[in-house]
Each structure stands twice: as C-alpha cells, then as structure tokens.
Amino acid sequence: MNRNTIVTLNTLGLLGITSVLFMGVVLQFALGELPCPLCLLQRVGFAAVMFGFMLNVIYGPQQRHYGVILMAALFGAAVSLRQISLHVIPGTPGYGSPILGYHYYTWAFIIFAMTISGVAVLLAMWNRAWERDALHTESPPARLAGIGKLACLLAVAVVLLNVVLTFVECGPFQCPDNPVDYWMFN
Amino acid sequence: MMSLILLLVALAMIGAMIGKKKLGYGFFALSMILGLFWFHHHATDHLDILL
Numbered sequence: 001m002n003r004n005t006i007v008t009l010n011t012l013g014l015l016g017i018t019s020v021l022f023m024g025v026v027l028q029f030a031l032g033e034l035p036c037p038l039c040l041l042q043r044v045g046f047a048a049v050m051f052g053f054m055l056n057v058i059y060g061p062q063q064r065h066y067g068v069i070l071m072a073a074l075f076g077a078a079v080s081l082r083q084i085s086l087h088v089i090p091g092t093p094g095y096g097s098p099i100l101g102y103h104y105y106t107w108a109f110i111i112f113a114m115t116i117s118g119v120a121v122l123l124a125m126w127n128r129a130w131e132r133d134a135l136h137t138e139s140p141p142a143r144l145a146g147i148g149k150l151a152c153l154l155a156v157a158v159v160l161l162n163v164v165l166t167f168v169e170c171g172p173f174q175c176p177d178n179p180v181d182y183w184m185f186n
Numbered sequence: 187m188m189s190l191i192l193l194l195v196a197l198a199m200i201g202a203m204i205g206k207k208k209l210g211y212g213f214f215a216l217s218m219i220l221g222l223f224w225f226h227h228h229a230t231d232h233l234d235i236l237l
Contacts, residue, residue, distance in 0.1 A: 037228050040188045044221050047195040051214055055202055068214060075221060082229050152203055159196045167189040175188055 001125050006061045011151050013118065014053035018155045020111055021046045024104065025161060033096045034169055034179040038083040042108045043166075045076020047159045049115055054155055057148045061130055066119050073119070077112035080105045191220050 021043060028035060035043065052069030056062070083105035087094045094103045102110070169175065171183040194217035201210035 037188065037224075040192075041221060041225055041228070044188075044191050044195060044217065047192060047199075048214065048217060048221075051195055051198050051202065051210070054199055055207070055210070058202055059207065068211075071218060075218060075225070079225055082225070152199075156196065156199050156203065159192065159199060163189050163192045163196055166192055170188055172187065172189075 003060065003127070003130055006122065006125065007057060007148070009122065010053050010056035010061065011148050013115070014050055014057055014151045014155055017046050017050050017053065017111075017115070018151070018158050021050070021162065022158050025158070025165065027099070027104075028165070031097050034182070036095055036177060036179060037175045038079055039095070039104060040166055040170075040175060041079045042076050042083075042105065043162055045072055045079060045108075045112065047162065048072030049076065049112075050155045050159065054152050057152060061122070063123070063126065066123055069119050070116060073112045073115040077109055077116070080109035080112060084109060187224065191217050191224065194220065
C-alpha cells in the first residue's frame with residue numbers, strides 16, 4: 001500500500017468521525033435531548049481524534065500523528081466506558097434515546113474501539129521510507145486540495161459548531177448532570 | 187468549561203491547517219489535560235443509585 005492510499009484512508013477516517021460528531025448534533029435537535037457532561041467529553045474525544053486524522057491528511061502519515069489519534073481515542077473510550085458503567089446495573093435507565101438498539105455512549109465506545117483497531121492496522125502497514133518524507137513535511141502544510149481540504153474544512157466547521165452549542169447549553173459554568181434546558185435561553 | 191476544551195481542540199485543528207503544527211500540538215495537549223481533569227471530576231461524582 002502506498003503513501004497516497006494511506007492518506008486517502010485517513011481522509012475517510014476524518015470524514016467518518018466528522019459525520020459521527022455531526023450526527024450527535026442532528027440527533028440533539030431531532031430528539032430534543034441535551035448532551036450530558038460525559039456525552040460532551042466524548043465529543044471532545046471525537047474532535048481530538050479528528051485532529052490526529054487531520055494531521056495525517058495535511059502533513060502525510062506520521063507515527064506521531066497516530067499517537068495523537070490513539071491518545072484521543074483512549075480518552076474517549078474511557079469516558080464512554082464510564083458512562084456505560086453508570087447504566088449497566090439492571091433497572092438503571094439509560095441516558096437519552098437508544099439509536100438502533102444502543103445508546104449514544106455505547107455507540108461512542110464501539111467507534112472509539114474501531115478507531116483504535118483501525119490505527120493498529122494502519123500502523124502495521126507503516127513503511128520506513130515515509131519517515132524520510134515526514135522530515136520534509138514538518139513545517140508548511142503539504143499542498144492540500146480536493147477532498148482532503150474539504151474534509152479538513154468540514155471537520156473544523158463541525159467542531160466550531162459544537163463549541164457554540166456547548167456554550168449555549170452550559171455557558172462558562174459546569175454543565176448540569178441531567179440538563180433539561182439551554183443556559184443561554186433560560 | 188466544556189466549551190473551552192472543545193475550543194482548544196478547534197484551535198489545534200486551525201493551527202494545523204495554517205501550518206502552525208507545534209501550536210496545534212500545544213492546544214491538543216492542553217485540551218487533553220483539561221479533559222482528563224474534567225473527566226476525573228465527573229468520574230468521582232457521587233452516584234445516586236440504589237443497590
């Protein structure tokens with residue numbers, strides 16, 4: 001597998017996680033359910049994973065970028081596992097509506113686990129020649145065009161949308177454990 | 187607070203896009219540290235469940 005194919009796979013990864021984060025926003029309004037603090041921390045995990053994929057798209061694949069993705073995915077997986085553990089006891093209601101049989105946090109854990117597995121496969125395909133290429137792409141971003149640029153712009157837009165929505169929901173304060181209305185409109 | 191963490195990740199992404207990669211790493215590291223602090227805060231919350 002050559003370097004361009006790996007960059008394409010990273011672009012698809014970036015688009016995939018961007019769509020997951022965007023779907024969270026869509027369902028927030030469609031179902032009228034506000035994200036809880038742990039849900040928002042999972043969104044932070046997704047955004048951080050997107051940052052790692054974006055580095056690979058802009059600067060080319062590098063082991064350090066995969067490290068960023070793994071750190072972010074492990075963070076997100078830990079947060080989602082914590083939330084699963086809160087609702088794992090029989091009789092304890094879940095938070096939010098289930099989507100295709102699973103709650104958001106369960107889906108989040110599955111996606112973070114898939115991300116970690118995907119990065120493991122991509123790292124297994126690592127080619128030593130790319131380390132030399134990495135030295136040349138450390139400073140200014142490689143020429144970014146087409147779907148790569150579109151994916152990066154979409155990713156930034158969706159994360160900024162989440163920044164605004166989170167501020168509208170919680171303001172500069174700690175988010176309530178069980179939010180029922182937006183701080184800004186209250 | 188939570189919007190600040192997301193904003194830091196957004197700034198990291200923007201930094202990467204404009205060629206300020208090290209700045210991006212800095213914002214990413216800061217967001218992870220704050221995220222872990224906030225996660226620890228929520229993970230040690232009192233649980234209102236009956237066993």
